[in-house]
Amino acid sequence: DTGVSQDPRHKITKRGQNVTFRCDPISEHNRLYWYRQTLGQGPEFLTYFQNEAQLEKSRLLSDRFSAERPKGSFSTLEIQRTEQGDSAMYLCASSLYATSSADTQYFGPGTRLTVL
Amino acid sequence: DAKTTQPNSMESNEEEPVHLPCNHSTISGTDYIHWYRQLPSQGPEYVIHGLTSNVNNRMASLAIAEDRKSSTLILHRATLRDAAVYYCILRPYSGAGSYQLTFGKGTKLSVIP
Numbered sequence: 001d002t003g004v005s006q007d008p009r010h011k012i013t014k015r016g017q018n019v020t021f022r023c024d025p026i027s028e029h030n031r032l033y034w035y036r037q038t039l040g041q042g043p044e045f046l047t048y049f050q051n052e053a054q055l056e057k058s059r060l061l062s063d064r065f066s067a068e069r070p071k072g073s074f075s076t077l078e079i080q081r082t083e084q085g086d087s088a089m090y091l092c093a094s095s096l097y098a099t100s101s102a103d104t105q106y107f108g109p110g111t112r113l114t115v116l
Numbered sequence: 117d118a119k120t121t122q123p124n125s126m127e128s129n130e131e132e133p134v135h136l137p138c139n140h141s142t143i144s145g146t147d148y149i150h151w152y153r154q155l156p157s158q159g160p161e162y163v164i165h166g167l168t169s170n171v172n173n174r175m176a177s178l179a180i181a182e183d184r185k186s187s188t189l190i191l192h193r194a195t196l197r198d199a200a201v202y203y204c205i206l207r208p209y210s211g212a213g214s215y216q217l218t219f220g221k222g223t224k225l226s227v228i229p
Binding site for chain 2: 105
């Protein structure tokens with residue numbers, strides 16, 4: 001399968017614990033995005049990378065959230081001191097950006113986080 | 117970001133065409149119209165996009181009004197697999213910054229066998 005993959009698919013944790021999610025983009029895609037989706041809502045943008053550089057962060061990305069994309073390949077999203085409000089689906093997407101392109105994003109299946 | 121308005125839900129009979137409307141009266145000249153859909157328990161999936169002219173691909177057709185203030189996603193023959201939430205999204209031309217997708221609540225399409 002050559003699509004975007006995310007690991008784990010499901011994570012249950014207790015409030016206050018740290019969690020880390022991984023995203024493997026489509027090979028050679030230079031952009032990688034993280035979104036969060038709560039029940040009944042559309043996905044909300046969190047942050048994105050172009051290669052290894054994190055170029056934009058949403059106000060939703062509090063200090064407890066950190067994302068990395070070392071070497072411009074896979075990415076990790078860490079949430080420290082989880083809160084019940086962090087319970088959501090975390091989606092990763094990748095794209096092959098070029099000027100004058102539509103920059104179509106390809107999404108992974110998501111990681112569903114439940115904070116007890 | 118320019119805003120889109122979509123009906124909350126629509127129903128269609130299987131094997132009949134479906135027309136999913138989207139209003140975007142504040143669209144700017146550099147905004148592309150993108151459609152994504154999200155099947156149950158999956159991440160969103162790209163469907164189609166356009167700027168001014170109508171567009172066709174293997175999944176759907178996109179009809180764009182002449183003034184670009186509205187568009188319609190057309191599924192020519194709905195199948196049960198087309199049951200999903202469909203999102204209409206305006207996105208600036210990629211050279212103009214603001215690269216994320218801004219999703220609304222979309223239209224939940226139900227397909228009746």
